[in-house]
Amino acid sequence: MSTVIVFGPTGHVGSHVALSAHYFGAAKVILAMRDPSKPIPGLTSANESSHSFQRVKADLSDPSSLSSVVSSTGATRAFIYYNHASTDHMRSALEALKAGGITFVTFLSTGGILPEMDLSSSLDPKESLIYWLHAQAELNIISVFGKENYVPVRPAFFASNAFWWKAMVPTGKIKVFAPGVTVDWIAPSDIGRVSASILVGGPKEGYEEAVYLVGPQKVSFAEGVRKIVKAVTGKEAEIEEVDGEEQVGVYTAGGIPGPVAAHLVESFGKLEGLQATRGDWLPVGEEFEAQVRNVKVYTGREAQTLEEWIEEHKEEFAG
The missing domain is CATH 3.40.50.720 (NAD(P)-binding Rossmann-like Domain)
Known part of the structure:
Protein backbone atom coordinates (compact mmCIF):
# COMPACT_ATOMS: atom_id res chain seq x y z
CA MET A 1 0.00 0.00 0.00
CA ALA A 156 -17.41 19.29 -16.83
CA PHE A 157 -19.53 21.75 -14.77
CA PHE A 158 -19.18 21.46 -10.98
CA ALA A 159 -22.44 21.51 -8.98
CA SER A 160 -20.57 23.60 -6.41
CA ASN A 161 -20.42 26.43 -8.93
CA ALA A 162 -23.95 27.07 -7.70
CA PHE A 163 -22.31 28.87 -4.77
CA TRP A 164 -21.80 31.74 -7.23
CA TRP A 165 -25.40 32.60 -6.36
CA LYS A 166 -25.18 31.77 -2.65
CA ALA A 167 -25.87 35.29 -1.36
CA MET A 168 -28.91 35.63 -3.62
CA VAL A 169 -30.58 32.30 -2.81
CA PRO A 170 -32.23 33.34 0.50
CA THR A 171 -33.81 36.33 -1.28
CA GLY A 172 -35.23 34.14 -4.03
CA LYS A 173 -34.12 36.73 -6.59
CA ILE A 174 -31.31 35.35 -8.73
CA LYS A 175 -29.31 37.21 -11.35
CA VAL A 176 -28.11 34.86 -14.08
CA PHE A 177 -26.13 35.41 -17.24
CA ALA A 178 -27.08 33.09 -20.11
CA PRO A 179 -29.83 31.36 -18.06
CA GLY A 180 -30.67 28.93 -20.83
CA VAL A 181 -27.20 27.35 -20.99
CA THR A 182 -27.44 23.66 -20.12
CA VAL A 183 -24.77 22.06 -17.93
CA ASP A 184 -24.29 18.72 -16.17
CA TRP A 185 -23.81 19.78 -12.51
CA ILE A 186 -21.40 17.00 -11.52
CA ALA A 187 -20.97 16.62 -7.75
CA PRO A 188 -17.47 17.48 -6.47
CA SER A 189 -17.75 14.45 -4.17
CA ASP A 190 -17.92 12.21 -7.25
CA ILE A 191 -14.91 13.95 -8.78
CA GLY A 192 -13.02 13.52 -5.51
CA ARG A 193 -13.83 9.84 -5.11
CA VAL A 194 -12.87 9.07 -8.70
CA SER A 195 -9.63 10.99 -8.23
CA ALA A 196 -8.89 9.11 -4.99
CA SER A 197 -9.43 5.77 -6.70
CA ILE A 198 -6.98 6.72 -9.45
CA LEU A 199 -4.53 8.28 -6.98
CA VAL A 200 -4.28 5.06 -4.98
CA GLY A 201 -4.79 2.37 -7.59
CA GLY A 202 -4.02 4.00 -10.93
CA PRO A 203 -6.25 3.87 -14.00
CA LYS A 204 -8.60 0.98 -14.68
CA GLU A 205 -7.83 -1.26 -17.63
CA GLY A 206 -9.06 0.47 -20.74
CA TYR A 207 -8.99 3.87 -19.00
CA GLU A 208 -5.28 4.62 -19.23
CA GLU A 209 -5.84 8.03 -20.79
CA ALA A 210 -7.79 10.97 -19.39
CA VAL A 211 -10.89 10.18 -17.34
CA TYR A 212 -13.87 12.33 -18.33
CA LEU A 213 -16.70 12.89 -15.87
CA VAL A 214 -20.18 14.39 -16.19
CA GLY A 215 -23.17 14.51 -13.90
CA PRO A 216 -26.18 12.36 -14.80
CA GLN A 217 -28.49 15.27 -15.72
CA LYS A 218 -28.42 18.13 -18.17
CA VAL A 219 -30.09 21.11 -16.51
CA SER A 220 -30.02 24.79 -17.46
CA PHE A 221 -28.58 27.46 -15.18
CA ALA A 222 -32.08 28.87 -14.65
CA GLU A 223 -33.64 25.52 -13.77
CA GLY A 224 -30.71 24.62 -11.54
CA VAL A 225 -31.00 27.75 -9.42
CA ARG A 226 -34.79 27.32 -9.31
CA LYS A 227 -34.26 23.89 -7.77
CA ILE A 228 -31.86 25.35 -5.20
CA VAL A 229 -34.14 28.23 -4.23
CA LYS A 230 -37.11 25.88 -3.90
CA ALA A 231 -35.17 23.46 -1.71
CA VAL A 232 -33.75 26.21 0.52
CA THR A 233 -36.67 28.65 0.82
CA GLY A 234 -39.70 26.64 -0.29
CA LYS A 235 -40.53 29.42 -2.75
CA GLU A 236 -40.31 29.86 -6.48
CA ALA A 237 -37.25 31.75 -7.71
CA GLU A 238 -37.37 35.00 -9.64
CA ILE A 239 -34.77 34.82 -12.41
CA GLU A 240 -33.34 38.06 -13.76
CA GLU A 241 -31.16 37.76 -16.84
CA VAL A 242 -28.11 40.03 -16.61
CA ASP A 243 -25.41 41.05 -19.05
CA GLY A 244 -21.88 39.74 -19.08
CA GLU A 245 -20.33 42.73 -17.34
CA GLU A 246 -22.59 42.37 -14.32
CA GLN A 247 -21.94 38.64 -14.19
CA VAL A 248 -18.18 39.22 -14.12
CA GLY A 249 -18.80 41.29 -11.00
CA VAL A 250 -20.74 38.42 -9.43
CA TYR A 251 -17.87 36.03 -10.09
CA THR A 252 -15.10 38.33 -8.83
CA ALA A 253 -17.11 39.10 -5.69
CA GLY A 254 -17.02 35.37 -5.05
CA GLY A 255 -13.23 35.30 -5.29
CA ILE A 256 -12.73 34.27 -8.92
CA PRO A 257 -9.75 36.08 -10.53
CA GLY A 258 -10.78 38.77 -13.00
CA PRO A 259 -9.34 37.17 -16.18
CA VAL A 260 -10.91 33.82 -15.29
CA ALA A 261 -14.25 35.48 -14.55
CA ALA A 262 -14.17 37.25 -17.90
CA HIS A 263 -13.32 33.99 -19.64
CA LEU A 264 -16.22 32.21 -17.94
CA VAL A 265 -18.68 34.84 -19.09
CA GLU A 266 -17.30 34.75 -22.62
CA SER A 267 -17.49 30.96 -22.66
CA PHE A 268 -21.08 30.85 -21.41
CA GLY A 269 -22.05 33.47 -23.97
CA LYS A 270 -20.59 31.28 -26.71
CA LEU A 271 -22.34 28.21 -25.31
CA GLU A 272 -25.64 30.06 -25.35
CA GLY A 273 -25.18 30.81 -29.03
CA LEU A 274 -24.01 27.27 -29.75
CA GLN A 275 -27.00 25.68 -28.07
CA ALA A 276 -29.35 28.00 -29.91
CA THR A 277 -27.92 27.10 -33.31
CA ARG A 278 -26.42 23.60 -33.09
CA GLY A 279 -27.64 22.04 -29.85
CA ASP A 280 -25.77 20.51 -26.95
CA TRP A 281 -22.18 21.44 -25.99
CA LEU A 282 -21.82 18.42 -23.75
CA PRO A 283 -21.24 14.91 -25.08
CA VAL A 284 -24.40 13.30 -26.38
CA GLY A 285 -25.80 9.80 -26.51
CA GLU A 286 -23.50 6.94 -25.61
CA GLU A 287 -20.50 9.24 -25.10
CA PHE A 288 -22.39 11.17 -22.42
CA GLU A 289 -23.62 7.98 -20.75
CA ALA A 290 -20.08 6.57 -20.77
CA GLN A 291 -18.77 9.65 -18.96
CA VAL A 292 -21.56 9.33 -16.39
CA ARG A 293 -20.67 5.65 -15.92
CA ASN A 294 -17.03 6.54 -15.26
CA VAL A 295 -18.11 7.55 -11.75
CA LYS A 296 -19.40 4.06 -11.03
CA VAL A 297 -16.46 2.40 -12.80
CA TYR A 298 -14.06 4.02 -10.36
CA THR A 299 -16.15 4.29 -7.19
CA GLY A 300 -18.75 1.55 -7.36
CA ARG A 301 -21.47 4.17 -6.80
CA GLU A 302 -23.89 5.86 -9.16
CA ALA A 303 -23.19 9.50 -9.99
CA GLN A 304 -25.02 11.90 -7.69
CA THR A 305 -27.97 13.83 -9.12
CA LEU A 306 -28.31 17.60 -8.80
CA GLU A 307 -31.24 17.12 -6.42
CA GLU A 308 -29.16 14.87 -4.18
CA TRP A 309 -26.31 17.38 -4.16
CA ILE A 310 -28.71 20.22 -3.27
CA GLU A 311 -30.19 18.20 -0.41
CA GLU A 312 -26.71 17.66 1.05
CA HIS A 313 -25.75 21.35 0.79
CA LYS A 314 -28.94 23.36 1.19
CA GLU A 315 -27.99 24.48 4.70
CA GLU A 316 -24.90 26.16 3.24
CA PHE A 317 -27.13 28.31 1.05
CA ALA A 318 -29.50 29.16 3.87
CA GLY A 319 -26.87 30.46 6.28
Whole structure:
Protein backbone atom coordinates (compact mmCIF):
# COMPACT_ATOMS: atom_id res chain seq x y z
CA MET A 1 0.00 0.00 0.00
CA SER A 2 1.20 3.47 -0.88
CA THR A 3 1.48 6.79 0.89
CA VAL A 4 -0.33 9.54 -1.02
CA ILE A 5 -0.24 13.31 -0.69
CA VAL A 6 -3.33 15.42 -1.39
CA PHE A 7 -2.93 19.09 -2.19
CA GLY A 8 -5.93 21.30 -1.49
CA PRO A 9 -7.69 18.98 0.99
CA THR A 10 -9.94 21.79 2.25
CA GLY A 11 -11.55 22.27 -1.19
CA HIS A 12 -14.79 20.86 -2.57
CA VAL A 13 -12.93 18.17 -4.52
CA GLY A 14 -9.72 17.81 -2.52
CA SER A 15 -11.55 17.08 0.72
CA HIS A 16 -13.25 14.10 -0.89
CA VAL A 17 -9.96 12.90 -2.36
CA ALA A 18 -8.47 12.94 1.14
CA LEU A 19 -11.47 11.30 2.81
CA SER A 20 -11.74 8.55 0.16
CA ALA A 21 -8.06 7.64 -0.21
CA HIS A 22 -8.07 5.26 2.76
CA TYR A 23 -11.17 3.53 1.42
CA PHE A 24 -9.33 2.79 -1.81
CA GLY A 25 -6.34 1.36 0.01
CA ALA A 26 -3.86 4.13 0.82
CA ALA A 27 -1.61 3.25 3.73
CA LYS A 28 -1.23 6.89 4.73
CA VAL A 29 -2.76 10.16 3.52
CA ILE A 30 -0.67 13.32 3.68
CA LEU A 31 -2.74 16.51 3.82
CA ALA A 32 -0.72 19.25 2.09
CA MET A 33 -2.01 22.62 3.29
CA ARG A 34 -1.00 26.26 3.26
CA ASP A 35 -2.46 26.45 6.78
CA PRO A 36 -2.34 23.07 8.55
CA SER A 37 -4.68 24.33 11.29
CA LYS A 38 -7.55 24.86 8.87
CA PRO A 39 -10.51 22.45 9.22
CA ILE A 40 -11.10 19.90 6.48
CA PRO A 41 -14.77 19.38 5.54
CA GLY A 42 -16.01 15.97 6.65
CA LEU A 43 -12.87 15.06 8.58
CA THR A 44 -13.46 14.98 12.32
CA SER A 45 -10.60 15.09 14.79
CA ALA A 46 -11.55 11.59 15.95
CA ASN A 47 -11.36 10.20 12.43
CA GLU A 48 -8.13 12.02 11.78
CA SER A 49 -6.46 10.61 14.85
CA SER A 50 -7.75 7.07 14.35
CA HIS A 51 -6.56 6.86 10.73
CA SER A 52 -3.19 7.51 9.18
CA PHE A 53 -3.62 11.18 8.26
CA GLN A 54 -0.73 13.62 8.53
CA ARG A 55 -0.93 17.37 8.02
CA VAL A 56 2.03 19.18 6.49
CA LYS A 57 2.62 22.79 5.52
CA ALA A 58 3.08 22.76 1.75
CA ASP A 59 2.06 25.05 -1.06
CA LEU A 60 2.20 24.46 -4.80
CA SER A 61 2.96 28.18 -5.10
CA ASP A 62 6.24 27.64 -3.22
CA PRO A 63 8.18 25.00 -5.19
CA SER A 64 11.34 25.53 -3.12
CA SER A 65 9.66 23.94 -0.09
CA LEU A 66 8.02 20.99 -1.80
CA SER A 67 10.89 18.56 -2.30
CA SER A 68 11.90 18.35 1.36
CA VAL A 69 8.31 18.23 2.61
CA VAL A 70 7.35 15.41 0.26
CA SER A 71 10.55 13.51 0.96
CA SER A 72 9.93 13.68 4.72
CA THR A 73 6.50 12.06 4.36
CA GLY A 74 7.49 9.17 2.11
CA ALA A 75 4.66 9.98 -0.30
CA THR A 76 5.03 8.53 -3.80
CA ARG A 77 1.69 9.53 -5.36
CA ALA A 78 0.20 13.03 -5.49
CA PHE A 79 -3.17 14.62 -6.21
CA ILE A 80 -2.74 18.16 -7.54
CA TYR A 81 -4.80 20.89 -9.19
CA TYR A 82 -3.90 23.83 -11.43
CA ASN A 83 -2.25 26.59 -9.42
CA HIS A 84 -3.22 29.93 -10.96
CA ALA A 85 -0.43 31.68 -9.03
CA SER A 86 2.23 29.72 -10.90
CA THR A 87 4.38 31.68 -13.34
CA ASP A 88 5.64 28.63 -15.24
CA HIS A 89 2.52 26.48 -15.53
CA MET A 90 3.63 24.51 -12.48
CA ARG A 91 6.87 23.25 -14.02
CA SER A 92 8.98 24.12 -10.96
CA ALA A 93 6.46 22.59 -8.57
CA LEU A 94 6.29 19.40 -10.61
CA GLU A 95 10.07 19.07 -10.69
CA ALA A 96 10.18 19.58 -6.92
CA LEU A 97 7.52 16.92 -6.37
CA LYS A 98 9.49 14.46 -8.45
CA ALA A 99 12.72 15.31 -6.63
CA GLY A 100 10.91 14.62 -3.35
CA GLY A 101 9.91 11.12 -4.42
CA ILE A 102 6.60 11.46 -6.26
CA THR A 103 6.32 8.93 -9.09
CA PHE A 104 2.64 9.23 -10.08
CA VAL A 105 0.29 12.22 -10.38
CA THR A 106 -3.49 12.52 -10.52
CA PHE A 107 -4.28 15.96 -11.93
CA LEU A 108 -7.63 17.74 -11.60
CA SER A 109 -7.97 19.10 -15.11
CA THR A 110 -10.96 20.26 -17.17
CA GLY A 111 -13.47 18.63 -19.48
CA GLY A 112 -12.88 21.52 -21.86
CA ILE A 113 -9.83 19.64 -23.12
CA LEU A 114 -11.61 17.28 -25.50
CA PRO A 115 -10.34 13.77 -26.34
CA GLU A 116 -9.48 14.69 -29.91
CA MET A 117 -7.43 17.74 -28.95
CA ASP A 118 -3.66 17.99 -29.21
CA LEU A 119 -2.50 19.55 -25.95
CA SER A 120 0.29 21.48 -27.63
CA SER A 121 -1.62 23.00 -30.54
CA SER A 122 -5.41 22.72 -30.31
CA LEU A 123 -6.08 25.48 -27.81
CA ASP A 124 -5.72 29.25 -28.06
CA PRO A 125 -5.34 31.20 -24.79
CA LYS A 126 -7.28 34.08 -26.30
CA GLU A 127 -10.22 31.80 -27.03
CA SER A 128 -10.06 29.20 -24.25
CA LEU A 129 -7.93 30.55 -21.41
CA ILE A 130 -8.91 28.09 -18.67
CA TYR A 131 -8.59 25.07 -20.95
CA TRP A 132 -5.28 26.31 -22.34
CA LEU A 133 -3.82 26.84 -18.85
CA HIS A 134 -4.69 23.29 -17.83
CA ALA A 135 -3.24 21.96 -21.07
CA GLN A 136 0.07 23.70 -20.38
CA ALA A 137 0.21 22.08 -16.94
CA GLU A 138 -0.56 18.68 -18.46
CA LEU A 139 2.24 19.11 -20.97
CA ASN A 140 4.61 19.86 -18.09
CA ILE A 141 3.40 16.82 -16.15
CA ILE A 142 4.08 14.63 -19.18
CA SER A 143 7.53 16.17 -19.58
CA VAL A 144 8.47 15.68 -15.92
CA PHE A 145 6.78 12.37 -15.07
CA GLY A 146 6.06 10.72 -18.41
CA LYS A 147 2.64 10.15 -19.95
CA GLU A 148 2.29 6.74 -18.31
CA ASN A 149 2.73 8.18 -14.82
CA TYR A 150 -0.17 10.61 -14.67
CA VAL A 151 -3.91 10.56 -15.20
CA PRO A 152 -5.86 13.79 -15.76
CA VAL A 153 -9.40 13.80 -14.40
CA ARG A 154 -11.51 16.03 -16.65
CA PRO A 155 -14.93 16.93 -15.21
CA ALA A 156 -17.41 19.29 -16.83
CA PHE A 157 -19.53 21.75 -14.77
CA PHE A 158 -19.18 21.46 -10.98
CA ALA A 159 -22.44 21.51 -8.98
CA SER A 160 -20.57 23.60 -6.41
CA ASN A 161 -20.42 26.43 -8.93
CA ALA A 162 -23.95 27.07 -7.70
CA PHE A 163 -22.31 28.87 -4.77
CA TRP A 164 -21.80 31.74 -7.23
CA TRP A 165 -25.40 32.60 -6.36
CA LYS A 166 -25.18 31.77 -2.65
CA ALA A 167 -25.87 35.29 -1.36
CA MET A 168 -28.91 35.63 -3.62
CA VAL A 169 -30.58 32.30 -2.81
CA PRO A 170 -32.23 33.34 0.50
CA THR A 171 -33.81 36.33 -1.28
CA GLY A 172 -35.23 34.14 -4.03
CA LYS A 173 -34.12 36.73 -6.59
CA ILE A 174 -31.31 35.35 -8.73
CA LYS A 175 -29.31 37.21 -11.35
CA VAL A 176 -28.11 34.86 -14.08
CA PHE A 177 -26.13 35.41 -17.24
CA ALA A 178 -27.08 33.09 -20.11
CA PRO A 179 -29.83 31.36 -18.06
CA GLY A 180 -30.67 28.93 -20.83
CA VAL A 181 -27.20 27.35 -20.99
CA THR A 182 -27.44 23.66 -20.12
CA VAL A 183 -24.77 22.06 -17.93
CA ASP A 184 -24.29 18.72 -16.17
CA TRP A 185 -23.81 19.78 -12.51
CA ILE A 186 -21.40 17.00 -11.52
CA ALA A 187 -20.97 16.62 -7.75
CA PRO A 188 -17.47 17.48 -6.47
CA SER A 189 -17.75 14.45 -4.17
CA ASP A 190 -17.92 12.21 -7.25
CA ILE A 191 -14.91 13.95 -8.78
CA GLY A 192 -13.02 13.52 -5.51
CA ARG A 193 -13.83 9.84 -5.11
CA VAL A 194 -12.87 9.07 -8.70
CA SER A 195 -9.63 10.99 -8.23
CA ALA A 196 -8.89 9.11 -4.99
CA SER A 197 -9.43 5.77 -6.70
CA ILE A 198 -6.98 6.72 -9.45
CA LEU A 199 -4.53 8.28 -6.98
CA VAL A 200 -4.28 5.06 -4.98
CA GLY A 201 -4.79 2.37 -7.59
CA GLY A 202 -4.02 4.00 -10.93
CA PRO A 203 -6.25 3.87 -14.00
CA LYS A 204 -8.60 0.98 -14.68
CA GLU A 205 -7.83 -1.26 -17.63
CA GLY A 206 -9.06 0.47 -20.74
CA TYR A 207 -8.99 3.87 -19.00
CA GLU A 208 -5.28 4.62 -19.23
CA GLU A 209 -5.84 8.03 -20.79
CA ALA A 210 -7.79 10.97 -19.39
CA VAL A 211 -10.89 10.18 -17.34
CA TYR A 212 -13.87 12.33 -18.33
CA LEU A 213 -16.70 12.89 -15.87
CA VAL A 214 -20.18 14.39 -16.19
CA GLY A 215 -23.17 14.51 -13.90
CA PRO A 216 -26.18 12.36 -14.80
CA GLN A 217 -28.49 15.27 -15.72
CA LYS A 218 -28.42 18.13 -18.17
CA VAL A 219 -30.09 21.11 -16.51
CA SER A 220 -30.02 24.79 -17.46
CA PHE A 221 -28.58 27.46 -15.18
CA ALA A 222 -32.08 28.87 -14.65
CA GLU A 223 -33.64 25.52 -13.77
CA GLY A 224 -30.71 24.62 -11.54
CA VAL A 225 -31.00 27.75 -9.42
CA ARG A 226 -34.79 27.32 -9.31
CA LYS A 227 -34.26 23.89 -7.77
CA ILE A 228 -31.86 25.35 -5.20
CA VAL A 229 -34.14 28.23 -4.23
CA LYS A 230 -37.11 25.88 -3.90
CA ALA A 231 -35.17 23.46 -1.71
CA VAL A 232 -33.75 26.21 0.52
CA THR A 233 -36.67 28.65 0.82
CA GLY A 234 -39.70 26.64 -0.29
CA LYS A 235 -40.53 29.42 -2.75
CA GLU A 236 -40.31 29.86 -6.48
CA ALA A 237 -37.25 31.75 -7.71
CA GLU A 238 -37.37 35.00 -9.64
CA ILE A 239 -34.77 34.82 -12.41
CA GLU A 240 -33.34 38.06 -13.76
CA GLU A 241 -31.16 37.76 -16.84
CA VAL A 242 -28.11 40.03 -16.61
CA ASP A 243 -25.41 41.05 -19.05
CA GLY A 244 -21.88 39.74 -19.08
CA GLU A 245 -20.33 42.73 -17.34
CA GLU A 246 -22.59 42.37 -14.32
CA GLN A 247 -21.94 38.64 -14.19
CA VAL A 248 -18.18 39.22 -14.12
CA GLY A 249 -18.80 41.29 -11.00
CA VAL A 250 -20.74 38.42 -9.43
CA TYR A 251 -17.87 36.03 -10.09
CA THR A 252 -15.10 38.33 -8.83
CA ALA A 253 -17.11 39.10 -5.69
CA GLY A 254 -17.02 35.37 -5.05
CA GLY A 255 -13.23 35.30 -5.29
CA ILE A 256 -12.73 34.27 -8.92
CA PRO A 257 -9.75 36.08 -10.53
CA GLY A 258 -10.78 38.77 -13.00
CA PRO A 259 -9.34 37.17 -16.18
CA VAL A 260 -10.91 33.82 -15.29
CA ALA A 261 -14.25 35.48 -14.55
CA ALA A 262 -14.17 37.25 -17.90
CA HIS A 263 -13.32 33.99 -19.64
CA LEU A 264 -16.22 32.21 -17.94
CA VAL A 265 -18.68 34.84 -19.09
CA GLU A 266 -17.30 34.75 -22.62
CA SER A 267 -17.49 30.96 -22.66
CA PHE A 268 -21.08 30.85 -21.41
CA GLY A 269 -22.05 33.47 -23.97
CA LYS A 270 -20.59 31.28 -26.71
CA LEU A 271 -22.34 28.21 -25.31
CA GLU A 272 -25.64 30.06 -25.35
CA GLY A 273 -25.18 30.81 -29.03
CA LEU A 274 -24.01 27.27 -29.75
CA GLN A 275 -27.00 25.68 -28.07
CA ALA A 276 -29.35 28.00 -29.91
CA THR A 277 -27.92 27.10 -33.31
CA ARG A 278 -26.42 23.60 -33.09
CA GLY A 279 -27.64 22.04 -29.85
CA ASP A 280 -25.77 20.51 -26.95
CA TRP A 281 -22.18 21.44 -25.99
CA LEU A 282 -21.82 18.42 -23.75
CA PRO A 283 -21.24 14.91 -25.08
CA VAL A 284 -24.40 13.30 -26.38
CA GLY A 285 -25.80 9.80 -26.51
CA GLU A 286 -23.50 6.94 -25.61
CA GLU A 287 -20.50 9.24 -25.10
CA PHE A 288 -22.39 11.17 -22.42
CA GLU A 289 -23.62 7.98 -20.75
CA ALA A 290 -20.08 6.57 -20.77
CA GLN A 291 -18.77 9.65 -18.96
CA VAL A 292 -21.56 9.33 -16.39
CA ARG A 293 -20.67 5.65 -15.92
CA ASN A 294 -17.03 6.54 -15.26
CA VAL A 295 -18.11 7.55 -11.75
CA LYS A 296 -19.40 4.06 -11.03
CA VAL A 297 -16.46 2.40 -12.80
CA TYR A 298 -14.06 4.02 -10.36
CA THR A 299 -16.15 4.29 -7.19
CA GLY A 300 -18.75 1.55 -7.36
CA ARG A 301 -21.47 4.17 -6.80
CA GLU A 302 -23.89 5.86 -9.16
CA ALA A 303 -23.19 9.50 -9.99
CA GLN A 304 -25.02 11.90 -7.69
CA THR A 305 -27.97 13.83 -9.12
CA LEU A 306 -28.31 17.60 -8.80
CA GLU A 307 -31.24 17.12 -6.42
CA GLU A 308 -29.16 14.87 -4.18
CA TRP A 309 -26.31 17.38 -4.16
CA ILE A 310 -28.71 20.22 -3.27
CA GLU A 311 -30.19 18.20 -0.41
CA GLU A 312 -26.71 17.66 1.05
CA HIS A 313 -25.75 21.35 0.79
CA LYS A 314 -28.94 23.36 1.19
CA GLU A 315 -27.99 24.48 4.70
CA GLU A 316 -24.90 26.16 3.24
CA PHE A 317 -27.13 28.31 1.05
CA ALA A 318 -29.50 29.16 3.87
CA GLY A 319 -26.87 30.46 6.28
